[in-house]
Amino acid sequence: MTEARMDTDLIIAGGGLAGATLALAVARVVPELRVTVVESFPLSPDALPEDYQPSYDARSTALAWGSRVIFEELGLWSELSEHATPIQHIHVSDRGRFGATRLHAKDHHQEALGYVADNRWMGLCLMRALLAANVRWEAPAEVVDMMPLNQGVRVSIRKDGEEQQLTGQCLVVADGGRSGLREKLGFQPRTVDYGQNALIANVTTSEAHQFTAFERFTKSGPMAMLPQGSPARAGHDSALVWTLDDHALDALLEQTDEDKCRSLQDRFGWRLGRITRIGQCNHYPLKLTTVDEAVRPGVVLVGNAAHALHPVAGQGFNLALRGLMALVEQFRMATDEGVSIGSLSVLSEYQRRHRQDWQQTVQFSDSLIRVFGQSLPPLALARDAGLVGLDLVPAAKRWFARKAMGTGGRKPVMPSVKATEESARYEP
Known part of the structure; x- marks a missing residue:
């Protein structure tokens, strides 16, 4: 079958944040490709509000600095940043112990280490851009x-x-890890069950967050408090990610909001003063899911369909975003050379280039869980020393900051940037 007889070039299964971002990136970087997005939820221009105000219970996503750079390349950041709170400081500590490390954006000559972006606002920004694409x-x-x-x-x-x-030439599976399409197509994921759950909620504290993200490791598991609200003025709202086992989760969900605040206060401490309000609580089981071979002729998995991480370090969507741009780069080079974007050589080269990133990110995230999930005194003392060492050793601190900011030397892939002579060549 020739390309002229194809209904489209690229078919994307899933129009969520990953699928919509991929569609926009392809439309901007490889405009000659015809893109079709298949999405289970209705989409309509009439659903886009003219005046958007996030609700107290709005869900959010941690965006690394590297993700901001990607959205800038796509021409989306100026609008998206209207509801993206900067993370200017990161404080990592071990609850009840002396170990701690601190990162500051100014030490790395950045205005922020990352951002906390409103999920629905990101979706609306993507939809507006795609309506014109x-x-x-x-x-x-x-x-x-x-x-x-x-x-x-x-x-x-x-x-x-x-x-x-x-x-079409290629199918991209971007509908997450729960749809069943991945398994139906014959991909075999590997899953590690952490035996824990992530409780997600927004909270209000008596003291302003000062654009600080807190990562607290406790006996029951890690928790994070990420700054929310105005990008320009430090507010009192934070996004909570709280790791709990089944028993603790069930007990917490039965509590009143006032008691939930007390329980959270006991675990998190008083670095943000009194916790005065907790919003709607959502939760999901925590698992590490990876697919070693995420490509086949004509099909590739991306986002959570390819790898779902523990949210402890906020790496999941940022890893997915870097993978999407690596895939778009391969699509662009293949199109320039007249090769089908669904050929195994193209998709295998994408996987080769992205593999080191996802392996290192998975290892980084998983290691944090395993190291800080141990309560034995010798191990607790060793990790405290490690946190203090990060705070004192500049090279180690820079490495940790690069992981947090998601800056791994990725090349921009907009049309003005041409492939180098070292770029891989494909055989038809």
């Missing part, structure tokens, strides 16, 4: 199956109760 939407609809072809794929889509076929 050459992107086709099939929604509400879902991808239910795929068949490889000689020059691409045939995707089965269920829409309005009926099944229809769509052909």
